[in-house]
Amino acid sequence: MKMKLRRKAQMKTMETLLILAIFLFILGIVLIVFTKISSLSQRDKLADRIQMKSIEIAQTVAYMPELQCTTKNVGVDNCFDIYKVAALARLLEDEPEDIRDGYYYNIFEYSNITIQEIYPGNQQHVVYTKVKEDSTTMRVTNIPTTLYDPITEKNSFAVLVIESFR
Amino acid sequence: MKLRKAQLEILGLVIIVMLILLGIVFAIKYVVLAPPSSLRQDFLKTQLAANMISSMLSTTTNECYSDTDITDLIIDCYKIPSNRMICENNKQSCEYLSDTIEHMLDATLKKWNKNYEFLICDWDDDNEMCMTGTKIVDFKNPLNKGCQGDDVTNLEQKQVPLPIEGGEERFVLMTICN
Numbered sequence A: 001m002k003m004k005l006r007r008k009a010q011m012k013t014m015e016t017l018l019i020l021a022i023f024l025f026i027l028g029i030v031l032i033v034f035t036k037i038s039s040l041s042q043r044d045k046l047a048d049r050i051q052m053k054s055i056e057i058a059q060t061v062a063y064m065p066e067l068q069c070t071t072k073n074v075g076v077d078n079c080f081d082i083y084k085v086a087a088l089a090r091l092l093e094d095e096p097e098d099i100r101d102g103y104y105y106n107i108f109e110y111s112n113i114t115i116q117e118i119y120p121g122n123q124q125h126v127v128y129t130k131v132k133e134d135s136t137t138m139r140v141t142n143i144p145t146t147l148y149d150p151i152t153e154k155n156s157f158a159v160l161v162i163e164s165f166r
Numbered sequence B: 001m002k003l004r005k006a007q008l009e010i011l012g013l014v015i016i017v018m019l020i021l022l023g024i025v026f027a028i029k030y031v032v033l034a035p036p037s038s039l040r041q042d043f044l045k046t047q048l049a050a051n052m053i054s055s056m057l058s059t060t061t062n063e064c065y066s067d068t069d070i071t072d073l074i075i076d077c078y079k080i081p082s083n084r085m086i087c088e089n090n091k092q093s094c095e096y097l098s099d100t101i102e103h104m105l106d107a108t109l110k111k112w113n114k115n116y117e118f119l120i121c122d123w124d125d126d127n128e129m130c131m132t133g134t135k136i137v138d139f140k141n142p143l144n145k146g147c148q149g150d151d152v153t154n155l156e157q158k159q160v161p162l163p164i165e166g167g168e169e170r171f172v173l174m175t176i177c178n
Helices: A002-062 A082-094 A096-108 B002-032 B038-058 B070-077 B093-110
Strands: A068-071 A074-081 A111-119 A124-129 A138-149 A154-165 B116-121 B137-141 B156-163 B169-176
Touching (some): A002 A138, A002 A154, A002 B002, A074 A082, A074 B038, A082 A096, A082 A124, A111 A138, A154 B038, B038 B070, B038 B093, B038 B169, B070 B093, B070 B156, B093 B137
Antiparallel strands (some): A111 A124, B116 B137, B116 B169, B156 B169
16 A cells, blocks of 8 residues: 555656656747747847948938038939039048048948949949948948039939948 | 546646747747838838939930930920930930930849839829820839739839920839839
8 A cells, every 4th residue: 555655656756747847848949939039030120220320321421511412502302412422532531530430430330331323424432431340230221313513514323322330 | 536637737738838839929920020120111112212213314314415314305205206316326315215214223223133113104093004105114123024913002103294295294103112
């Protein structure tokens, strides 16, 4: 009788242990799945944030008086003055410490900003460049735009390319 | 009695497992398979369609008369053939216009793998199609498909009306697909 009772108790303990093992196994799987999901969503959020920053930069660039076309002192939407673009690019090249790494870094951070002419020419105008060496993520935003030459009064079809790094 | 107790224990275990599985299914549905941020996509699509049309129409061509832009070429293309301007390589305005627009679309939207439809015609809003015989430009990506079969509510379409000779108007339509 005593032997029978001990065996029954052992069986009970085994049963409890088995349930606990199964429960822990399932809990482990759930934890692994959630960790994977959370890391995926974090990566998506980061990519989203970089893309948003890229759009923000595109909007800022489009309305910068240093670059925007003007007619009788009124800014023209979606248009860059080719001479202003060249002047700003030269200024950033000549004064990299103060102007590029100071004032413009606060606005553009780590990014490359270029205006690529598509028609009639195919010239590339680099506006700002500051590459992050150890960057893991880069997002590109392309916005069709107009490049205006105020001397010949001709418009070219171009694309504003923003590459943002994180 | 003992059998019933064991059955109840198994039932409890099954309920716990089912609840956990339900949690996993919900997490996968709402986190992993969630669509990408639509605000950003919508903004880019709107910006793309609007900027594409405005930039294209204001572009000056070098090889027709001086100061001729794409808008002038479109208006000219609706004139009778003998009155149309002649551009470089003896191309008529219509042919030159078509080649130029194709080049612009290929170097941008097509290169970026965007699906689109670009039309110049007299647009019939009720039937959502071009009036017969008014179409002068029709480019689609993918070829011959464009936005066919896409969800209409997600399409981004921009229309620009252009006045042509005789007091009529034609439309430049740019549609960015889903």
